[in-house]
Amino acid sequence: MNTNDTITAPATGIGGAVTIIRISGKEALSCAAKVWRGRTPLEQAEPRKMYLGKVGGDPTLAVYMKAPASYTGDDVVELQCHGGAVAANAVLRALLSAGCRMAEPGEFTFRAFVNGKLDLAQAEAVADLINSGSESAMHLAERQLAGSLSTQLDAVYDGINHLRSECEARLDFPDEELDFDTDLIQQCIRLKEMIAKLLASREAGARLRDGIDIVLAGRPNAGKSCLLNRLAGFDRAIVSDIPGTTRDTVEHECVLCGIPVRLTDTAGLRNSDDPIETLGIERSRRSIAAAQMTFWLLDASSENINEETQELKAGCPGNTIAIWNKCDLLSEESPLPELDVPSCRISALNGNGIEELTSIFKDIITNNGESSIMPETAVNARMADALQRGSQALDRASEKLADEDFELAACDLHDAASAIGETTGKTASCDLLDEVFHRFCLGK
Ligand SMILES: Nc1nc2c(ncn2[C@@H]2O[C@H](COP(=O)(O)OP(=O)(O)OP(=O)(O)O)[C@@H](O)[C@H]2O)c(=O)[nH]1
Ligand SMILES: [Mg+2]
Secondary structure, X not given: OOOOOOEEEEOOOOOOOEEEEEEEOOOHHHHHHHHEEEOOXXXXXXXXXXXXXXXXXXXXXXEEEOOOOOXXXXXXXXXXXXXXXXXXXXXXXXXXXXXXXXXXXXXXXXXXXXXXXXXXXXXXXXXXXXHOOOHHHHHHHHHXXXXXXXXXXXHHHHHXXXXXXXXXXXXXXXXXXXXXXXXXXXXXXXXXXXXXXXXXXXXXXXXHHHOEEEEEEEOOOOOHHHHHHXXXXXXXXXXXXXXXXXXXXXXXXXXXOOEXXXXXXXXXXXXXXXXXXXXXXXXXXXXXXXXXXXXXXXXXXXXXXXXXXXXXXXXXXXXXEEEXXXXXXXXXXXXXXXXXXXXXXXXXXXXXXXXXXXXXXXXXHOOOOOOOOOOOOXXXXXXXXXXXXXXXXXXXXXXXXXXXXXXXHXXXXXXXXXXXXXXXXXXXXXXXXXXXXXXXXXXX
């Protein structure tokens, strides 16, 4: 991407009351001045002050952020015009005629990266912040944007480079008595431990960023759709006392214990002669196989409890919670069969027991408290791949160090640093940068 010209794009989505058009580059002020008229000419505008003027005949606010104290690090002007596509397009057309180029998705953040305002891990946090589906995912992105993850990644990168310089010093002054930091292998191990700790945060981060797929399964009439509606907080799916009500899968995204989840309500499992219901049941089985967790509903009021538990006992996927539903129809002490999976008693109808269900859910996904549900920082899949390659190169370096082959060890350490440097963009190739920034939306 060219970083010398002046770019523009709407920074807000369509449909709001106001649209903000962002302009960034050396000519931001002069391009904006060609289209915007106010009592103070824009060239004389004080930075970070709002000026009311017009673009065409329409009232438009203008604010100037002088380089380098702007989001991109370039001169930036933001114009606030009426919401809706018509007003925004008129301003954009005028800016394009005045010499701006339409920005690519992510190009403002790319400029911030090139100008050293953000590293790659922080730039990715900007995208995460926009896409976060829960408050906890948003806080994770905020911490990453503030640089908490970058600090840890940089510590590994710097540590590897320090180790490499120690190896190279041994090559340059082989016969001299230097005050070497002797245990190089030990340093390698420490760096690998730091990488392992970062890699361990990947799963918790993925949970917060991408959410968890939960399928609601069980026999017809167990109350799956009723529970979906209870968790969603509104009538998302049809509930009826006719067994076989749900045919197609019904999905709903919501947040449980601060974690974004995708709930899938399915057709009740039974042998059916109805071809449509049979197709629905096939879909249920596919959803169960694909989900990360199953909420298996059992009708606690059923006359044939054994029939309810048959399928569950025959074998259920990992991470299953057995949910005895309709417990409002039982007396409190009524015994229920023992099951091999965590279970709870609820009433989807009146909401009793839902807290116990969500607390079991929380325990399972945090491996009974072993991993943090709200990690301070967490690497993403791209970073995890680079960290893994870095760790493997450190393994190779350790072997060379054991043989006191400092030249080859330095080569492996160079590879390790280059892999780790990709995480924050210190060593990222153009292709990698393209890939990361194209995931952004227009105007960011
Ligand atoms: N008393 C009581 N009735 C419930 C409860 N949960 C669901 N029901 C009733 O049970 C019937 C079936 O509920 P659904 O949620 O449609 O059951 P389902 O598992 O989705 O059934 P299918 O879609 O046919 O597989 C409805 O009449 C619900 O009102 C509960 O906790 N207590
Ligand atoms: Mg249903």
